[in-house]
Amino acid sequence: MLSKKYFLALWTTTVLVTISSQSSFAFTLTPGQPGDSDGTFRHSQWYLNRQGLVSLDAWPELDPRRYLPQPGVVHTIRPGGTDGLLDLLNNQFGHSWEFIPKGDIEGSFNVENYYTCNPDFACEADGARIFNSVGAFFKLNYFPKGNDPVGSTVHWIQRVLTNYDVDNDGNIINEGIPLDKVDIRSGARTPYYDESFPGSNSTTFRDLSHVAGSHTRTNHYFYAETYLVNEVPGRTTVLDTGIVKQRVEIYNGVRWGWENKFGSGLGWRRFFGNLSSGTQVDKYKLDGLTPGSKYRAWTDNDLPSNRCNPNTFLSTDNDSGFSTRI
Numbered sequence: 415m416l417s418k419k420y421f422l423a424l425w426t427t428t429v430l431v432t433i434s435s436q437s438s439f440a441f442t443l444t445p446g447q448p449g450d451s452d453g454t455f456r457h458s459q460w461y462l463n464r465q466g467l468v469s470l471d472a473w474p475e476l477d478p479r480r481y482l483p484q485p486g487v488v489h490t491i492r493p494g495g496t497d498g499l500l501d502l503l504n505n506q507f508g509h510s511w512e513f514i515p516k517g518d519i520e521g522s523f524n525v526e527n528y529y530t531c532n533p534d535f536a537c538e539a540d541g542a543r544i545f546n547s548v549g550a551f552f553k554l555n556y557f558p559k560g561n562d563p564v565g566s567t568v569h570w571i572q573r574v575l576t577n578y579d580v581d582n583d584g585n586i587i588n589e590g591i592p593l594d595k596v597d598i599r600s601g602a603r604t605p606y607y608d609e610s611f612p613g614s615n616s617t618t619f620r621d622l623s624h625v626a627g628s629h630t631r632t633n634h635y636f637y638a639e640t641y642l643v644n645e646v647p648g649r650t651t652v653l654d655t656g657i658v659k660q661r662v663e664i665y666n667g668v669r670w671g672w673e674n675k676f677g678s679g680l681g682w683r684r685f686f687g688n689l690s691s692g693t694q695v696d697k698y699k700l701d702g703l704t705p706g707s708k709y710r711a712w713t714d715n716d717l718p719s720n721r722c723n724p725n726t727f728l729s730t731d732n733d734s735g736f737s738t739r740i
Contacts, residue, residue, distance in 0.1 A: 441518035441666050443490050445525065457486035461532035461548075466630065466676040468530040468548045472637060472669040488525050488554075489669040491639060493518050496667075499573040499639055502596050507605050512650065512659045519642065519665050521559035528552050530672060531622075533630055539622040540613065548634065549624025550672035556617045556642055563644035563663070568616035569606040571664070572597040573639040578625060586629050597638070605662070606643075623672070634674040641667035 458469035472489050473480035479489070494515025495503075503513045531537030533546045539553075558564050574597045579588040582599050599610040608614035611621075623636050646661040 441490075441493070441520070442522040443488065443525070443668065444522055457530075459530045459532050459535060461534040461630075466532065466548070466674065468532045468550070468672060468674050470528060470530060470550060470671070471673050472671045474635070474637070488528060491667045491669045493664075493666050495641060495664045496573070496639055498594065499571070499596075499641065499664075499667075502573060502594070503571070503605055506596060510657065510659055511605070512661045514646075514661060514663045516644075516663045516665050519558065519562045521557045521562045523642075523666065523668060524555040524557065526553040526555055528670065531624055537622060537624070539620060542622070544622065544624055544626065546630065547624040547626040548630045548672075548674040549622065549636070550670075552619075552621045552623075552638075552670055554619040554640065554668065556619070558617075563642075563665070565616060567645045567647065569604075569643050569645060570608050570614055570619045571605050571641045571643050571662075572607045572619075572621070574623075575635075575637045577633075577635055578629075586625055589629065589632065607640075625674070630674065631676045632674075633676060635671070636673075637669070637671035639667055639669050641665065 458467060460467050470486040471480055472487070494517070495513065500513060500515070503511070507513075529537075529551055531544060531547055531549045531551060533548070536543050536545045537547065537549070537551045539551050556568075573595070575592070575594050577590055577592050578586055579591075579593055579595075581587050582601075596605055597607055597610075598605060602610045607619070607621075608616075613620040613622075619640055621638070621640075623638075625632075625634055642665045644663045644665065646663060649658045649660055651658050
């Protein structure tokens, strides 16, 4: 029989080994956010002589999750689907589909592209280009590992929250009306994004959401929850009703999005630092600074009422540099 001392040592070793083995299979999102793997990441872009601004943001301005770790990044969200997504799926497809929340996959997602489009910068999505538009190009790759689902049963389901809609011909409808829906074509028989729109498959999700023409001069937002799912082969019969249902497992998801603002009140820029104490100098690049003009800064920090540190000041130099010292 093992003594209590050796039993505790053996139990501790076993727990450590178990924890280590589990962590090695944890779902990961690459690269570290913010950024993307080919250098095309752009959080925000002005257009039409600074009349409009398109920015990457996954949450509305009043939601604190927008700023953690900072705006303009791709966020991981709850495995198995958010409550909002599950409600939409069950309301629209629940009569003949069963949606099963699952845990993390063992593999990873890789953000290949995530950047803004505007009338001054045409977006290219794997060879397809859009002009005179505002929006964002988002491309996500899935790298399965171990027992992760693979093959033709793997799909993508996307929930979108927007203030406009698009018909099956690509025309903007219901502009200015808040919308929360499963992102599929009207009349689609499955909840799968990749079966409604071209460019996505079992290992790649691609979306080039945008509005064009005169709509670029109107404020828009587009926030998305994108999930990897697996359709379970075969069907199941509900004993109480006899209804035959298709089963879908929901795995990991990410949140991403964009906003377009047009008109007055856009003469501002947002910068980010990470000072927690002491002193720090940050240098940013701004185009079109007017010599002699006055500029104001606001520090969003953990001090009561977000007060600026009294030693915060701004300065400019001849190459349009803009520095803050705290």
